[in-house]
Amino acid sequence: MSEIRVQIRHDEGEARARNVTEGTTAADVLGGDRSVIAARVDGTLRDLSHPVQDGNLVEPVLASSEDGLAIIRHSCAHVMAQAVQELFPSARLGIGPPIKDGFYYDFDVDRPFAPEDLVRIEERMRAIVQTRQLFARREVSDEQAREELATEPYKLELIGLKGATASHDDMMSVEVGADTLTIYDNIDPANGQVAWKDLCRGPHLPSTRHIPAFKLMRSAAAYWRGSEKNPQLQRIYGTAWESKGSLANYLHLLAEAEKRDHRKIGKDLELFHFDPTAPGMPYWLPKGLRVLNNLLAFWREEHEERGYQEISTPLVNNKRLWEISGHWDHYRDNMFIIDNDDEEPSYALKPMNCPSAMIVFNLKTRSYRDLPLRLSDCDPLHRNERSGTLHGLLRVQKLQQDDAHIFITPDQIHEEFQRIFDIADRFYKIFDLDYKFRLGTRPESYIGDAETWESAEATLLSILDARTGGDYEVENGGGAFYGPKIDILMSDALGRPWQMGTIQLDFQLPRRFGCVYTDEHGQRQTPVVIHRVIYGALERFLGIYIEHTAGAFPLWLAPVQVSIIPVAPEYVEYAHKVADALHHAKVSVELDARNETLGMRVRVAQQQKVPLMLVLGAREAQSGTVSVRRRGERTLTTMDLGLFVDRVASAVRARVDVELPPDAG
RNA sequence: GCCGCCUUAGCUCAGUCGGUCAGAGCGGCUCACUCGUAAUGAGCAGGUCCGGGGUUCGACUCCCCGAGGCGGCUCCA
Known part of the structure; x- marks a missing residue:
């Protein structure tokens, strides 16, 4: 066999030349590192099974890289489609590209997927991943592809669009590029049989066992090729990651993001309300309108x-x-x-x-x-x-x-x-x-x-x-x-x-x-x-x-800028004096003199995202000071009432955060 | 507009395979406690189980229609 010479480059470092025999694959060249799941050959993403050519520059694609994750997700979409067709033999295939944080696949099915279906599909997918099916690439002529995919009308349509799609629609071009068509066979290593196949440009993982962590997220309808004039297919969204840890991390981030949902915060902080009698037309509650008015006042100035x-x-x-x-x-x-x-x-x-x-x-x-x-x-x-x-x-x-x-x-x-x-x-x-x-x-x-x-x-x-x-x-x-x-x-x-x-x-x-x-x-x-x-x-x-x-507005925008919490009823009088002083200085104040523990009222102010809290007791009443606690902080500052009012009022006017003296106790 | 799912107390949510099961926590109110920086305790009140039809001896539960919401698609600030 004749020798060829390739360049290998890891981590954007220096390329190193290496002589290999003809027919050597990218996998052979890159070694047995399991975290390498594909190759970039002369800048193009390829399967690890891709035979390298003389003069190629070969770089590894790590599972955790952006390209690597896209490949994992794309392969996972295939596994999902296989599971769907095994469970729902009449399902016809649309497209199944990787997207941000995951993938989807569209199906034409007799009835829409129910949540229970997703559970079954996910189980079947785990079984497929277990069997370690190989992804095998095969070039086919248009005629051959048409013959093999005779029962897949949407794929046939894509074949007809070949070339035209690449420039127009990224999602479509995942399936067919501008060049030769390719089909990926999923081969069951137990018997060497083709378990499933799909028209696809690839590249893909070497095998399904390279999908370490995935989860189906939701199903929804989507118009075929994104046009309302076309029939609706049923889309299943999923997510897939290079490790179980990354998947858990992603799900955690999603849960955290949901807590920031403005609809939830708007309700919790009493900013606005949507009534069924006026869909999409917000009722602005006192606190929400105050924020809105602050935004507009700034804008007008x-x-x-x-x-x-x-x-x-x-x-x-x-x-x-x-x-x-x-x-x-x-x-x-x-x-x-x-x-x-x-x-x-x-x-x-x-x-x-x-x-x-x-x-x-x-x-x-x-x-x-x-x-x-x-x-x-x-x-x-x-x-x-x-x-x-x-x-x-x-x-x-x-x-x-x-x-x-x-x-x-x-x-x-x-x-x-x-x-x-x-x-x-x-x-x-x-x-x-x-x-x-x-x-x-x-x-x-x-x-x-x-x-x-x-x-x-x-x-x-x-x-x-x-x-x-x-x-x-x-x-x-x-x-x-x-x-x-x-x-x-x-x-x-x-x-x-x-x-x-x-x-x-x-x-x-x-x-x-x-x-x-x-x-x-x-x-x-x-x-x-x-x-x-x-x-x-x-x-x-x-x-x-x-x-x-997350609802924690800066001081100048906050609907309630200062929350005043007297320690006990006998200090309510002083608390009123403080509240009046702030009110006259055009600072928005709320006095919480409820018959609740101090800890409870601090907690409520904190949950309401009030920027500043004043706790007032004997010490403050006697010395004419206020004890300031900032939202989210535990350190306290005690300062003269007049100074505090001036500082806060001017910070609100200047639309900046208030400066407090260093911790005084 | 299209597809799926959801709608039970002010909020978050249990619950009934159709039959005294309409519940909890938080919140509210009352009382007691008089409190120093993220939940004091007890008691009480509070529901057209989204609306309208239907099936049934009986519907919060099943079916149909509608409204609103959620997730997408499409469309847009």
Whole structure:
């Protein structure tokens, strides 16, 4: 046999050359380390059984690496599909890719899976893992694949889409790439028989015994190839890890994340309520509204400083307005329409503020000297969402955006965008939130001409490139119907992404509403409008922020900033004096003089996430001091009442944490 | 909108394979204790078992319809 020469590299270190005989596999080259479950050959992930070629650079893929976990999860998806088809012979296969923290597989089945089915499937999977089936890769022609998969209509459809899918849909391309089709056989080592097989690009684990830990999570319906027009398949989600410890750790993290759920915290802290009579439309309770008002007060200060002028406009408009704006044709399904049988025309609750801003712009003749004209509008909006899409505060039907419409000349676009990005930076830094950008381009349903759209998209692209150095996503077709947009995304406690702020470029609405300004040559011009929100919807922002902080708001935002706990009834009088002093200094106080033990009342304040607690007894009453306990800390500080009031009040005003003297006992 | 699951006291949840089983803890109220930094003790009150139909001698329990919620899909701030 002839010799070939390969390079082997471990841990990003120096590559070392080695001579091996032809036909040597990646596994042979990399040695018998059990934590190596695949190979990267010249940068491409391969099975360990892949024969290396002369000149290849071969690197190990560890089970615990990101690629390794994806392979474990992908192989686990196969095991699940095999179990499902063994238990439900009529089940037909959809696709089964690895995803963040796990995998799923879609099936066309006679009836949806019940929770008990998942238990049975999981048991069968454990049995399959026990048998140590081998994953064997085999290249097949299109014809051969069609023949072997004749009973799998969805796989046949994928074969027909081969090549076209790779660029369009990552999930589909897991099954078929652009090149030769491959089938993975699961071989039972006991008898050498093929126990199961699936059309798949791979790579896969050497055998099922390399799946150390997995768990099925839930089942749900999902449209075939992600389109509502297609039939629904039944999807089972699972998770898989390189060790039992990692699985346990992941499940623990999930449980912890659930405790941060803003819906639970909102109830515990009495922030808001959803009533069955108003789905998706929050009742703001006193404490929740206080937080919301604090957010808005901060927002107003910052925006007035930056030249924004706030307006408020009608909640209900005649449908004529929505016809002019295009909402009637492009957004009607999401609008609450008030239809009086005997009266023409209809009215609708506003789902967006933009048309009203156009009307305000048109109230005067405008000069280029008036631009940029920044009109903000935080009115409540109503959007009639499809049922099944609501989600606590994160997806509501009544919302308030920190909205603004900025009328500018075309050559002011770039600078105005920079100003908006600066505001976003300032806000998100204060709240310590992570975010990323996403560009949304022209959707299927749009107004205006393609050329204008393309130039607007190009403008946004160049701004984004300059701002982020290319660190952003592009969502084709993700724009608003009137223009392309840059969205700002954040994640909830479970890592699910949500669209928060958005900055949208609009050449269409000003034209539709006949907005004009006079330029420096006395010519009438149509302004460009930027629609922008920083918080996004206040409801969603607060929901995300609750999950981010687990309800432990910073001092300036907290609904109750100081909780006062007198040690015994005879000190209640002094406690009232302290409460009054704080109240007059515009600090939000709660006095807990209930007939409960001190420990109990401290505990309640702690659970209510009150930032500061004052315990008042004989010592304090006598010396005119307060004994301060910070949320989450056990160390106490005793300080003069007047000093404490000043410190807290100024910290609240400055929206910073309060500074207390070092521990004085 | 689609699929599945869920809905019992203010909250969190037991429970009945259809028959005095409507329960617990927390919370609330009352009383006692008068308390120094994450749960003092005792007693009392509190439920249209989501709503509407149906099956049955009998329905919180089974069936159908509806509402709301949860998890996804689709759609979006």
